[in-house]
Amino acid sequence: MARTGSESDRGLTRRGLLGGGLALGGGLAGLELFGATARPARAQTTGSPRHGGTVIAAAEIDPIALDPHTGSNFSSVQAYDHMYESLTMYDEKTNIVPALAQSWEITNGGKTYTFKLRPNVKFHNGQTMTADDVKYSIDRVLDPKTASPWVSWLNAIKEIKVVDPLTVQMNLDAPYPLVGSFAGMRAAGIIPKGLAEKENLKIRGIGTGPFKLVEYVPQDRIVYARHADYWDKPLPYLDGMTFKVLTEENARIAALRAGQIQYAFLSAQGAAQLEGAPGITVAKSPFAWVVLHYINVLNKPLSDARVRRAMRMAVDTNEVIQKAAFGAAVPSGPVPTGYGDWYLDPKTLPYLKADVEGAKKLLAEAGYPNGFKVEIKCSPQYPEFVAATLVIQESLKKIGVDVTVTQMEWGAFVAENAKSNRSCGKEGSDVYSSANTFRPDPDGFLYSYFHSKGDLNKGGCDRPYPRVDALLVEARQSSNHAERRRLYHEAQRILLEESPNWWWYAKFNIEAVSSKVQGYAQSFTGRRLFLKKTWLA
């Protein structure tokens, strides 16, 4: 299975994601049925690309740190994405395509990956990238001392061998869809050998990316300049980019209107304020961000699947979408709608309309005809999680379930959630409102949460779903896309039935771009990868 940069290839995740590009269109068509509107994910383009100019963009969250191996929360990815690259990457159609690796071979039943590196790739310091740098970077991620929070994307790798300066071989314990982990970039950036020991990577950095870091002033701005030796010539077109941290959405909107910035991420309400504003294009498309409630399934009464299903049935999904996401979302199962072609057709998802009578019956059957009390925790850090929880609270009144909504500051919320994970659900709360964000492969939305050995499987600690276990293992071992899709679809249907989580919707990625900025495309990852392809008109 040799792969090259120029030819279209097949197998594992690659083709699935290609299909995903097409399916994304299908998903959007489906959205019309739910009364939502969506514009094409690509901004309009006039004229041909030209070099020069600087884009000023808004960053809506201050990154925590720029280290590509430990600063792995999404706000950090958004910041270091422009500086660092990995072996593979996503294109606009969500295909996995070569990046620093020119091609790769998968042998030994999916357990050996051999990557051929692109020659003459320069780091921002002028150094040429070699296999040693790749080994050093990935070894750093795998080292427990690095404490990379996303090590699970890569820890299937048992050893990394430098075959020659442009060939790296990775041996795995068991088959795993590794190329997606590199394209997903969380903790997979390639840095020059020895850099971490020399530099404070939290605020500085040297990568191979289209832009090099000029200055990072935490809570204020991140300034990038064009990497003149970038391997993918003639990119990037821009001379530079500046991200100004503007956490207040009104400030971002005002800055867009006043022409001070040319790009901003917005909420649905924010986008509505810009409706019809001249010179600004608002692009929307679903992305890998599924809003859900995590349930601890160990304690009564939520240990009974009938209870969880009854509660899910009592809630109208579209009402949640309207009230929590202001309509800018689409119903979703465990794998976010819009994610390749791995997701379940939103029209066939259960409980799109509330079934209060059915829910009451099911609850009575489970022995709770008069309902019960339950607490749901959420954080105002994400107002839509709170809104979603309030809709649920209201709906559940109809079946006699009395919900207490507890709002917690994000740090406190995260700490309690972690405690619950560590203690197998014995400590902590029963229901948490949160979201699952982008994963490199559908496996990431399912395995660690629902396989009985999954890292985040607090519900499965002593109550696994044997059929789901089998399906998820089989899907990991298969390299046939259609086969994997069938397995994941079946696993998702079982999970919807068992309701160990309540999945609500996949959010739209809403981005406002000045019409001066040409050639920008949205990414289903929510990342701003394609700023490197933009130019100023």
Next chain:
Amino acid sequence: MRYLARRALWTVVALLGVSVLIFLLVRLLPGNIVDIIAGTEGQLSREQRTAVLREFGLDRPVPVQYALWLRGMLRGDLGWSFRSGQPVAQLLVSRLPVTIELALLTVLGVTLVGIPLGVLASVSRSMRVKTGVQIVGLLGLSVPSFWIAVLLIITASHLFGWLPALIFVSPWSDPWVNLQQMFLPVLSLALGLSVVVVRMTRSSMLEVLGQDFVKVARAKGLSARAVLLRHALRNALIPIVTVLGLQMGYLLGGVVITEQIFGLPGLGWTLLNGVYQRDYPVVQATVMLFAVTFVVINLGVDLLYTYLDPRIRYE
């Protein structure tokens, strides 16, 4: 002199108390840097957690952590930011000028607007002025500054299509751009605060104007202006200065949110982010700095009394 020495001693005791309190409160907040790094989706093993905690010195007993921090502080070492790996002292020094400028401009604005308006309101016989002051005063007291800030942003951009440059420019490199950048934040902070000063000035002036020495001054045939400014205002200033001093303290709280809204890289936002991300060294150092400032302002206000009213002498 004895008074000053006693005051200084109490100041040290108070600051020590504050330092213990901050240290404990920060640690009482649920969640630490490890939880923030991992989020709800990240996966840190037990060993990884331990490794991170050890790296930041959080595996030691809290009293030991405190002792180390205090020792460092006395030597002028404020520690390292968990998040950026920078020395905290360096971070604070780089953020301080923005906050000082914001606070000073606000106090200046409040004084220049609040006191004259208050004096005007006290001597005006017009019912309209009186009710106007009452209504605006009530609004100013009840509307929080961050709400005013958002309103100002929307008004400025929607109605006037105006917004200052976003990337912060220091007053040394371009005073004009810097002033534009400071305009809205200062306005949002000053609006609420000047209302307090207007009200305080007005009531204090009214009280003083009713006293005998003012009547005497008037009877001597001094001009109304001289009576008002030289005799009445000076005597009315004591409570006004107290309020201004207190407000400078509150201002430190106000800048936290205002800076965040306007994207000003000052101490306030540094503090807020530090809290969000459980960056203990940054939070501790910033709050300590605020505490020291508060104490110093109070001391300054007390010393100002003796100048304003020579009858006040501290023993």
